[in-house]
Structures are given as structure tokens and as C-alpha cells.
Amino acid sequence: MTISEPIIDLKQVNFSYPGGPAVLRDLNFRLHPGERIGIIAPNGSGKTTLFHLIMGLAKPFGGQVTIFGQARREERDFAEVRRRIGLLFQDPDDQLFSPTVLEDVAFGPLNLGKTKAEAAAVARRTLNFLGLNGFEDRITFKLSGGEKRLVSLAAVLAMEPEVLLLDEPVNGLDTRTRARLMDILRGLDLSYILISHELDFLTATTNVIYTMENGHVRLDRELHFHQHTHAHPLGGSPHEH
């Protein structure tokens, strides 16, 4: 896995919001093909900023952003990144801006130059894949929270990305939708980075968990350890280590 070239490679990246303290300090981070990285970290530790740097929505003050083997600096460098990496926003209301579900899911494919018929077909296929048949003509703002989340995932997947960035996708989901999302993620043949506060969701959907601290990303050894110890026979009942 480590032999292949990383898809995302951030080196010594620094970032702060205007007038604020440094959010990311000399951050190093890599995602290799096939990896599923979970990030669990306190609020305000720069997780969302990390995603924004990868998508080119925020520009670092220093360091190097290399994605798909190419240095990405300016706005136009990121057009390709946005086509091949899909970002699922924290708030689905930010993502679903079209009046109807089908139009929203077809928005990405249309921007990629697909014809109307192709885009509609891709959108329908993606909705079916996520078990959202019959949602095509629903009005986006009238959907429930869980439905909005799944539809926005459909909108991202319809662009057929190679990598997914998921920003707290389980936030505010009920247990059923949560389980459904877990199944969907496990069934995907994609590399992804998933931010969540829920450790059990991360252990079920990712193969390595990092945390963020003082603007750095680090392997969370303690969590990692914990993740594996739950495989022992007592894992199902309450116990301490």
C-alpha cells in the first residue's frame, strides 16, 4: 500500500484564519490508494480546514499540497482535484441547493459536460444505489435530516470520484440511517477520509484512525490499540483495559 504514490500529500502545511491563531502547523498528511482514514479530534482542531485545503477552498500560507502527483497552488490547479475528489459537507443544506433531488444529484455530472440524458441516468443510478428510489422529484428542503444526508452523498457520488472526504457524516443521524450509511461506506470501492466524533462508527468504516493536535495530524496509538483489543471474547460486554 505504501509503495504506490500517495493520492494526497500535504507537506509542512500552515494555515490560520485572518486574525486568528494557527489552525494547522507544519502539518504532514498522506492518503494512499485504498486507504480509509478516520480522523477523530476535538472541535476547532482544524479537521474541516484540512478538507478545505485539499479541495482548494482555503489556501495554505506555506508548505506543499500535492494531489494526484501534481503540486496544487492556484484556483485552476484545483479544478481537476474537485472533479476527482468528492467532499461531503457537514451541513447537507449547504450541499443541496437545487429545488429537486434529481436536479441536485445531476448538477455535478452536468458540470462535467455530460448531456442531460446521461446526467439524469447517472443521477438515477446513484439514487438507486443508495436505496433512494422514488426521491427524484422530491423538493430538497422538504426532506428529513437523514434523507438530506443520503441525497447529498448521492450528489457527491454521482460525480464518480476516486476519493471521498466525509465531514462528520453521522452528525444528527438516527441509528437506522447511521447503520445504512455504514453499510454504504463499507460497500464502496473508494479511498476516503472520514471525520467523526463517533469512535465506533470510525472503527467500523475505516482501517486507520488519526487524531489532530496542535495543528498536526498524528496516528492515535491509544485509539488504534483500543480498536483491536475489542476483537477479544469480552469485547461485547463492558470491561476496562
Place this chain on the structure above:
Amino acid sequence: MLLEPFAAGDSFLHRLDPRIRLASAVVYSCAVAVCTAFPALLTALLLSMALIALARLRITAIFKRLLVVNGLVVFIWAVIPFTFPGEALFRLGPLSAAKDGVELAAQITLKSNAIVLAFMALVATMPLATAGHALHRLRVPDKFVHLLLMTYRYIFVLEQEYQRLVRAAQIRGFRPGTNLHTYRTYAYLVGMLFVRAVDRAERVRWAMLCRGFKRKFYSLQEFRAGAGSIAFFFLMCAAVLGIAALELWPGSW
């Protein structure tokens, strides 16, 4: 919450091409708006009522909406007749109602009711999203159409944010009164709402960029004007010509 009670339906009007309905509504209401002769205006009102009957909308819902319009019309009746110069028609104490003023108020009443009814029958019978796409196809500038559709999409989100802010104030014991504290609190609420709207706009723009947005919108909806739609458009044009004839030669009918 934005409800579109008239959009669901299966009448003849509901099934017409939305572009035809929009174009008819615009042509018709422009014609009615410039008319002044009573025979023309009365005919228009009757025609609008016929359209409403054709759309088979709920009468009570229509009356509720007309009430809003005629609330404004009442103000016109309260002001215009008594402030117009000219020959007095009748007197109310020290006030005298001018004949021209009464005529003008009556014209406004007929016009506004006729136009609102026609819009209810022709335009309110389609979802706003459809109206947006139909406008786009009628070559209304992109910016206007997107402004309309985005407003439609986010007005509900903003309303929720407003409700959240109001609740936050209420649970801490805020009770509106006639004092500076109340005004200041409302000013904060509105200010906060603007800040959140700007934040929201930024995030929506990001989401659009992430999905390859290139300042161009595409609409998936296809419209087809069938024979019924085209016939309807010609009928509406004929009706408009009829109203124009009544306006121009009021004595000859």
C-alpha cells in the same frame, strides 16, 4: 414553510406547458394593467374567474389570498377618492369624494383582482422550481432565474435560523416590549441573521465549486407545448385583443 397548495392538481390548466402559462399570464396582465374602460375591466375580471374555474382550485384558499390583496385595496378606497381634485360625487362630513377618484379606485380594484386571479390560475398552478425553469426557457436572464430559485431554496433555511435565534432569546426570558432593550435585541437578531446568511452563501458556493460549477446552470426539465397548449395561447391572445377592443372602442359594443 413555503407551501404551494395550488401546484398540485390535474386540471386542464395544470397540464398546459408552463412556458405557455407564464407567457399568457404576462401578456394578459400587462394588457389588463393598462386598461381604464369599465367594460374592458369587467370582461377581464370575468375571464379571470373563468380561468380559476378551469384550474379547479379550492375556493376558500382563493378567497384567503384575495383578502390579502383587497386589504391593500381598502386603503386605496380610503385615500384616493378623498384626495383627488374634481367634481364631488358624495360627501362624508368635511370630506368630499371626487368622481374621478372613485373611478380610479374602482379601476384599481378590478385590475388587481383580475390580475391576481389570473396569476393564481396560470402561475400558482406550477411548482416554483418549474416556473424558474420555464422562465429560463423563455430567455429570462440567468441571474434573475437563479436568484429566484436560490431564494426559494434557502428562504426556508433562513427562516429556521431565524426561529433558532428567536428561541435562543426566548428561553433566556426575552419578552418583546416597547423599549430600547427590545429594539436592540431585534437589531442583533436581524444582524445575526445577515451574518449567518453570508456564511451560508459562502459554504453553498464552496459546495458548488466542489461539484465543478462553472457559472452555468443546466436544467433537466424538458417542456413540450402540445396542441392544447398552443390553442390555449391563441385563445388567450384573442381574449387580450377582445379586451383591447373594448378599451379602445368602449361605445361600439
